[in-house]
Amino acid sequence: MATELKRRVISGVVMAAVVLAATWVGGLAFRGLAAAIALLIYFEWSTITRLTERNFTGNLVGWVGIILLSANIAFGDNGMNMPFLGGLAITMLLIVAVGGGTWWLPGGVIYAGLSGISLAAIREGGFPGLAAILFVFAVVWATDILAYFVGRALKGPKLAPRISPGKTWSGAIGGTVSAVIAGSLVGLAVIGVVSPWLAVIALLLSVASQIGDLFESFIKRRFAVKDSSHLIPGHGGVMDRVDGLVFACFAIFLLALAYDASSGHLGLSVGEFLFGL
Structure with missing residues (x-):
């Protein structure tokens, strides 16, 4: 078996095991997984769209917001997730509208934040x-x-x-x-x-x-x-x-x-x- 295929199989098995275990356990385990996915998605989005180069200050605010939102997804009041994301999205839109920059910034915050929120909400109950x-x-x-x-x-x-x-x-x-x-x-x-x-x-x-x-x-x-x-x-x-x-x-x-x-x-x-x- 080729080295690349081995890496793909091993990482795929590990991913499946982690996701299915967290899904079965639910609660903090799955909320933590959802929060981690939100953080990683924002990291990749900001890297792909080069947010640091295009709007360093705005991206820094975005990171602070996503970190706080992810912490609330994992440990906080789920009823506050959507209001938190709404306030964060408005803040990012204002930053771009007033200070300039790229609309990929609020787009990334909304995409990453809603990813974590929706995943956690579906597994609740x-x-x-x-x-x-x-x-x-x-x-x-x-x-x-x-x-x-x-x-x-x-x-x-x-x-x-x-x-x-x-x-x-x-x-x-x-x-x-x-x-x-x-x-x-x-x-x-x-x-x-x-x-x-x-x-x-x-x-x-x-x-x-x-x-x-x-x-x-x-x-x-x-x-x-x-x-x-x-x-x-x-x-x-x-x-x-x-x-x-x-x-x-x-x-x-x-x-x-x-x-x-x-x-x-x-x-x-x-x-x-x-x-x-």
């Missing part, structure tokens, strides 16, 4: 939270794996040739169909029935996941980089690994928030929103 995050994992992994294999087998028209030349419409459709099946199977295991509601949510999350993948490809192409970093041996960076996952998490988290606000079911967890548990 005991068994419903565990079921919810496993549902998201199943949908995203099914999308990634089947989109790759179906796309290679069927080929056909390109999905977004200027952004990611390797992706095809056949792969995107195949990934979405497999995600609906995977999400429905998780729902069957959790609530004992195949739910049309969960099938629709799985479809939406699959589409969001693929948009997230294309979004990261756009950023890398915009700044002429191959990988978001070299933090993970053989795999590139954290953003390379979680691009689709975080967009799917954004989607289900924001859908649950919107339902929560519109229905008056204040404090409803994502697991309760999905499965009615």
